[in-house]
Amino acid sequence: MPADLFLGNYAIEAPSEDETTRLLRAQALETPPLDARLNVPPWLAERLIHRYGDATETEIEALAGRAPLDLRVNSLKSSRDDVLGLLTDHGFAATKTPYSPLGLRLSDPVPLKSLPAFGKGLFEIQDEASQIAALLSGVAPRDQVLELCAGAGGKTLALGALMQNKGQIYALDTDKRRLQELKERADRARLTNLQIHRLTLGAEKRADQLYRFNGQMDLVVVDAPCSGSGTWRRNPELRWRLDEEFLAEAVALQRSLLLEAMMLAGPKGRIAYMTCSILGEENEDVIDYALSRNDQWELTDYHRKLGDVGLADLPETASHAPEMLQLTPARHGTDGFFLALLQRCPE
Ligand SMILES: C[S@@+](CC[C@H](N)C(=O)[O-])C[C@H]1O[C@@H](n2cnc3c(N)ncnc32)[C@H](O)[C@@H]1O
Numbered sequence: 001m002p003a004d005l006f007l008g009n010y011a012i013e014a015p016s017e018d019e020t021t022r023l024l025r026a027q028a029l030e031t032p033p034l035d036a037r038l039n040v041p042p043w044l045a046e047r048l049i050h051r052y053g054d055a056t057e058t059e060i061e062a063l064a065g066r067a068p069l070d071l072r073v074n075s076l077k078s079s080r081d082d083v084l085g086l087l088t089d090h091g092f093a094a095t096k097t098p099y100s101p102l103g104l105r106l107s108d109p110v111p112l113k114s115l116p117a118f119g120k121g122l123f124e125i126q127d128e129a130s131q132i133a134a135l136l137s138g139v140a141p142r143d144q145v146l147e148l149c150a151g152a153g154g155k156t157l158a159l160g161a162l163m164q165n166k167g168q169i170y171a172l173d174t175d176k177r178r179l180q181e182l183k184e185r186a187d188r189a190r191l192t193n194l195q196i197h198r199l200t201l202g203a204e205k206r207a208d209q210l211y212r213f214n215g216q217m218d219l220v221v222v223d224a225p226c227s228g229s230g231t232w233r234r235n236p237e238l239r240w241r242l243d244e245e246f247l248a249e250a251v252a253l254q255r256s257l258l259l260e261a262m263m264l265a266g267p268k269g270r271i272a273y274m275t276c277s278i279l280g281e282e283n284e285d286v287i288d289y290a291l292s293r294n295d296q297w298e299l300t301d302y303h304r305k306l307g308d309v310g311l312a313d314l315p316e317t318a319s320h321a322p323e324m325l326q327l328t329p330a331r332h333g334t335d336g337f338f339l340a341l342l343q344r345c346p347e
Contacts, residue, residue, distance in 0.1 A: 019240070039064070040239050051280045052318070055330070059278070059318070062330035067233040069106040070097060071123045072131050074189050075161045078122040080104065086117050098333060100131040101310035102158075121188035126154050129230070129276070129327045129337035133223075134158035135309040136302055136325065136339055137272035141166035143218040146264055148172055148257055150196070153182030155223050155274075160191040170213065171196045213264045219272065220261040224254045226275040226282045230336025233329060251281055258290040262297060262342075270300070271342040278328060278336035284321050287340045299323050300341040 019041075035045035038060045052059045073080045080096065084104055087094040092110050097103030105128070112118055112125060134155050139145060141164045150156045150171035160169055171194060173179050179196050186194050199206055227242050227250055228235070254275070261271045275282050291297055301323040306312050319326035319338070327337040 039236075041242070043244055044239070044242060047279060047281070051278075051320070055318070059328050059330045062328065063230075063232040063278070063336065064236060065233055065329060067127070067329075067335065068333075069109055069112070070126060070128045070131070071104050071106075071112065072100070072102050072126040072158060073104065073123050074121055074157070075102060076165060076190055077120070078117075083117065083123050086115070086122070090115065097128045097131070099311055099314050100128045100135065102135075102161075103128050103131050119188070121190060124154070124157055124185065124189065126158065127335045127337075129332070129334035130154055131158060132311060132314070132325075132327065132334070133272070133274045133337060133339045134162065135311060136305050136341070137219065137221060138270055138300075138305060138341060139163055139219055139221075139272075143167045144170075144216060144266075145219045145221065146170045146172065146213055146217045147221040147223070148261055148264075149223045149225060150179070150182060151175065151223070152178040153185050155221060156182060156194065157185055157189050157191060159221065160186070160194060161189070163193060165191065165193045167193055167218075169194050170217075172199050174199045174201060210260070210264065215263070215269075216266050217264050217269055218266060219270050220264050222254075222257050222261050222271065222273045224257050224273065224275050224282070224286075226250055226254065226277040227279060228276055229278045230276040230328075230338075233335065247279070247281060251286065254282055254286045255289050258286055259293065262290065262294055265344060267344060267347070269344050271297075272339065273342065274337065274339045276335060276337050278326065278338075280320075283326065283338040283340070284319060284324055287324065287342070291342075296345050297342050298345050300343050302339060302341055305341070 035042040038045050049056050073083045084094055092106060094104045094106050097105045139159045139162050144167060145159060147156055150173045156169060156171045171182060176198055179198055183196055199209055227247060228238050232239055258273055265271055277283060302325045306314055315331050317325045318328045318331050324340040327334045
């Protein structure tokens with residue numbers, strides 16, 4: 001049975017007893033097979049080797065490390081230096097994140113949410129990878145933006161701050177509880193250019209709900225449900241939830257969300273497609289599929305945006321496709337995260 005798709009929070013499931021025994025035996029061999037060294041099921045080891053080649057062990061080992069605690073300063077209400085000063089005053093050893101100009105990093109977990117500054121919306125907890133994706137999304141003040149999988153709003157809040165509360169963000173998701181959390185976070189952050197809509201699950205009703213946005217949006221953001229394989233540092237057990245059936249289901253949903261985004265974007269519209277996955281099937285392959293079905297769209301090389309958003313020093317992508325960004329803990333010190341930027345071809 002496939003487990004639920006990764007939706008932004010975590011359900012823990014350890015490998016089965018048989019699987020644990022097999023793994024322990026394999027790991028005890030003088031030269032353990034690669035799947036045992038990587039601590040992933042054999043089918044997944046094959047795919048990772050195909051994608052990362054000689055770098056596979058380095059990449060997967062880094063995903064077994066400890067994730068730092070990153071936060072994003074809310075530029076609507078404060079500055080990075082001011083929040084850094086506040087944290088230092090509380091005795092927390094924070095440093096600036098290496099790449100995101102809005103990020104601060106704590107190497108040890110601390111009760112950040114109990115600080116008055118958190119209650120006042122001066123910062124949000126957000127991994128640097130997710131901050132980088134929002135910065136590179138190409139969002140601009142006065143844009144009409146639709147976020148198709150807004151969830152509890154990690155990206156939405158970052159996009160809204162970059163828009164300086166100008167223009168409009170339509171935050172859509174199927175999950176009522178997450179959207180409620182988004183509402184509370186947006187109030188705290190003083191985000192005022194936001195409309196939240198819950199999508200129903202039935203295809204016909206969904207088409208009705210989306211109809212008014214068709215061909216209207218400057219930017220559509222798809223932070224697609226996925227395997228969550230980029231977050232294994234935080235939840236190592238997550239890798240044992242993944243099977244091939246689960247992955248196929250995720251890919252089918254990702255493809256349909258991206259094709260839907262293509263309909264919602266206007267004549268000069270752009271799309272930012274992202275996942276917290278390190279697997280090509282959920283990333284470049286989804287982009288290739290959608291582009292092969294729709295010749296009105298083309299890729300925008302993410303490198304073109306780096307300088308504009310203060311990310312000139314970002315290390316090269318771990319993707320085999322140089323225009324698409326695959327962040328990994330081994331290369332970037334972030335969660336594994338993927339971003340591809342698309343734009344409608346000029347008439
Ligand atoms: C990776 S999470 C999004 C995380 C969120 N954007 C953030 O930054 O915190 C994926 C989201 O997709 C939503 N989702 C799942 N299926 C969906 C669908 N068919 N249409 C829209 N949203 C969907 C889930 O409820 C979940 O909130």
